[in-house]
Amino acid sequence: MANRNLTPGELEKANVLLHEVRYRLGALADGDPDLLFAYRRKLAKELSYDERSKPMARRKLKVLKRKEQGGICPLCGKPLPEKYTVLDRVRAAEGYTAENTRLIDEGCDRLVQAERGFK
Numbered sequence: 071m072a073n074r075n076l077t078p079g080e081l082e083k084a085n086v087l088l089h090e091v092r093y094r095l096g097a098l099a100d101g102d103p104d105l106l107f108a109y110r111r112k113l114a115k116e117l118s119y120d121e122r123s124k125p126m127a128r129r130k131l132k133v134l135k136r137k138e139q140g141g142i143c144p145l146c147g148k149p150l151p152e153k154y155t156v157l158d159r160v161r162a163a164e165g166y167t168a169e170n171t172r173l174i175d176e177g178c179d180r181l182v183q184a185e186r187g188f189k
Contacts, residue, residue, distance in 0.1 A: 072186075073162050123166045131166055132157060135173035145178040158182060 076084060091113070099106035122128065135157065136150060143150050156179040157171045164170040174182065 121165070128157060128166055131168065131171060132173055134168060135171060138168075139173055143175045143178055144172050145174050145182070148175065150175055 095106060095109045095113070098109055123131075132155060136155070139150070141150050142148070150173060154176040155173050156176060157166055158174050158179060159166060160170050160172070
């Protein structure tokens with residue numbers, strides 16, 4: 071399923087917010103480029119966690135999905151490799167949950183991403 075895109079009005083609001091956040095970060099850093107970098111990195115990391123959840127939670131979910139799927143990729147039917155597996159979300163906005171993900175191998179992930187128009 072395609073991810074929702076912002077309308078022109080919503081995009082304008084998002085850009086206003088982005089401008090405000092950048093301004094506030096600059097003020098917090100008070101001219102210190104290293105501190106500005108650290109603030110940006112912290113916000114980017116935390117916002118990423120809001121969407122993707124924390125790495126340990128995703129690792130636990132991978133273990134659960136591997137067990138649920140019997141170690142088999144649901145797309146190609148081949149055994150999942152020990153490394154380079156991907157948690158594929160059915161609906162990205164619903165996050166990384168047991169109900170919304172499947173564990174697939176790297177090759178199948180590339181195919182899925184191409185079908186979705188991402189690569």
